[in-house]
Amino acid sequence: MSPLDHKLLRDLWRMKGQAIAIGAVIAMGVLMLVMMTGLVASLTETRDAYYDRYRLADVFAPVARAPERLAAQLAEIPSVSSVQTRVxxxxxxxxxxxxxxxxxxxxxxxxxxxxxxxxxxxxxxxxxxxxxxxxxxxxxxxxxxxxxxxxxxxxxxxxxxxxxxxxxxxxxxxxxxxxxxxxxxxxxxxxxxxxxxxxxxLAAAYDMEGAFNEVLLGLARGSSEEALLDAVDRALESYGGTGAYGLADQLSNAFVTQEIEGLEASTVGVPPIFLAVAAFLLYIVISRVVQAEREEIGLMKAFGYTDIEVGTHYFKLILAIAAGGALAGCLGGIAAGRGLIGLYTEYFKFPFLVFQLDPASFAIGITVSILSASAGGIFVLRRVFALTPAVAMRAPAPPNFSRTGRIGQSFSQLLDQPSRMVLRRLTRQPGRMAGSIIGIASGMALSAAMLTIYAGFDRSIDQTFSIVDRSDVMVSFTHAVSDKTLFELVRLPGVERAEPVRNVSVVLRNGLESHRGGLIGLPPAPELNRALDDTLAPIELPDRGVVLSDVLAEILDISPGDTLIAEVREGRQPRLEIPVAATAQTLLGSPAYMSLDALNRAMREPGRISGAYLTIDEAEAEAIYAALQDMPTVAGLSVKSQARDAFLRMLNEGAGAIRYAMGVIAFVITFGIVYNAARIALAERARDLASLRVIGFTKGEAAFVLLGELAVVTLVALPVGAGLGYYLSFVIAAGFSTELYQIPAVFDPTTYGQAMLVVLGAALVSGWLVKRDLDRSDLIEALKTRD
Known part of the structure; x- marks a missing residue:
């Protein structure tokens, strides 16, 4: 082993605490990348294999009633590979x-x-x-x-x-x-x-002997889905076809695909943020380590080592720390991915789901870690290598503390000597202090952003089930019935209020953009289920026009004032041209609201409803449920409290649970950043602090000089981190949001207070650990020049 390699091992052992802290920050960023890319690969490959093995149809075509002989006609369409009719x-x-x-x-x-x-x-x-x-x-x-x-x-x-x-x-x-x-x-x-x-x-139960009400079709390889959909619609039109649709619009597949796409978007957007914070920290740490070893670099050059040999030595140091952290992150990402994959098995009904590794994530994580770590060292080494050995071996000229600079003389006289030393370092080395402030602020931003996301999930639940939907029960009918049915519901003992609703299945189009969903007809000023604007004020539905959710307006790339095409998929199936009147803020789904009367006029079916929202007396709930069950037109009941519980389970035990893993990672990175800042300060000032002890400073006074600097830097970093966290929250919230649910990024002082407590707690623990090391330090060893 060469002498430089011996030095490398000694350096790693000497700075083992700091190296572990740096490696932990790298590991968290790589863990996030490996975990999330692995989840995307696992869900995608499992979904595709499951669909292929059990022959999921490419096209679904519901119809009112069609004779079985029509199946042979559909099979003759050139782009059809297989046909299955069913009831x-x-x-x-x-x-x-x-x-x-x-x-x-x-x-x-x-x-x-x-x-x-x-x-x-x-x-x-x-x-x-x-x-x-x-x-x-x-x-x-x-x-x-x-x-x-x-x-x-x-x-x-x-x-x-x-x-x-x-x-x-x-x-x-x-x-x-x-x-x-x-x-x-x-x-x-x-x-x-x-x-x-x-x-x-089943055909006997639904009066479908010799007929079917849905046909499934497989698409021949290389064929056009759009052409097949048109051909199937023409064949089923006279039998009450309600519009064929492809696999992309099939409800189950659409939600699975949205989850994968949302997770993929988070993979692209979120881990780079974590890795960027780690990269910035590494830049600060490595650059300061190299600068602190200026004399050692000059000594090595004096003994005949070339710039390349010395540079390789420090690159090995960087490589050891970065590669160790990246490797730990890869292993942690595998473990975390395998742990979370069980949630998706429960959330989506896959018969099997094995965590699949994405080799690219390993390569990206390790490469980014090493390159970011190398950047700091290369930047400083370039300046140090320009020095001759004699100059490099000489310690740099100490800062001039004879003048207080921006600190007024009268103010300086009010402070004791340790306090003046803290302020002089802060004001005379603003670049280093700014780097520490930005590093700690980045950790604060990560913690604040993740706590904001937690609050956003809570806000999504509260707004959806308390502000938008203020009913107790939603009744759906087997078909659109007369609005006089509403009076029957109101007459039931225990029903306090009933509000009508009509849901119409449509395909919404704006130019090349389309969305298969529904139009929701509500009273002009609904009370139990409302459309709200950005200020959460109710939107009064216009007599003509549609109010789209923000998400749906973005999907269709449409704005208020534009005209929306709605192709109705039931009844007479008219093609409606409806102006967009406004957009509403919704956090669950992507609805489109219309006035109930306007929707019925457009359908040419006045006085029709397909459901009702009810508020009830809980004491009469069982009797109400029994009475509704006996009504032949009632297709089902949805109790809001049960729907809320299901939404909570989905967020806490299903796909939304990944936010907790990301929160833990953010807090670990925050602690790692603060601890590294303290360790860097100790490494840079160990010799100075030992000198203070020799000339008579107590352990407490020497520690005050070090920890006072950390305290000031941390306190200044808090408001900076709060500002960064505010904007970072919007980026992470967008990564979590899907078409199914949207997570708002809302400023909450409590959230930022909690994030500040996390940073302050990390600073206190880090300060205690550093002070313990300082108290245990050997003064004679600290005053020696390392060889």
């Missing part, structure tokens, strides 16, 4: 443990053999026997919530008729990775199920 319908499941009936979707399976498209994955039991209309498969996650197993009996209402079924198996399907009750956006396994049964039995 689907809404059902209500009666469970003895539930007061409310549970909404479900009934789906047919071929009487013989597996389906050509949208096959199911059997997790327990067996498939329904051919011709057995009383045997069903049940969605595995729903069965688990209600402790149902093969062999149990299930009662359900289909098409107004109550029937009893035998559960013979449990299943999962790529079609139902994300399951929500009709009219809701948040999944809840306890409140929505899927029932599979043989085609003949």
């Amino acid at each position: 689907v319908g809404r059902a209500l499941i009666d469970l003895p443990t539930q007061v409310l009936p549970v909404q479900a979707q009934a789906v047919s399976l071929p009487d013989r053999g597996p389906p050509a498209l949208n096959d199911v994955f059997l997790t327990d039991g067996r498939m329904p026997a051919s011709g057995r209309a009383d045997e069903v498969l049940l969605l595995n996650s729903f069965a688990a919530e209600h402790e149902l197993r093969p062999g149990d009996t299930l009662r359900a209402t289909m098409n107004g008729s109550r029937r009893s079924f035998d559960i013979v198996g449990l299943a999962q399907s790529p079609e139902f990775l994300y399951t929500t009750a009709p009219g809701e956006l948040v999944p809840d396994d306890a409140r929505f199920g899927v029932i599979w049964m043989v085609r003949s039995g």
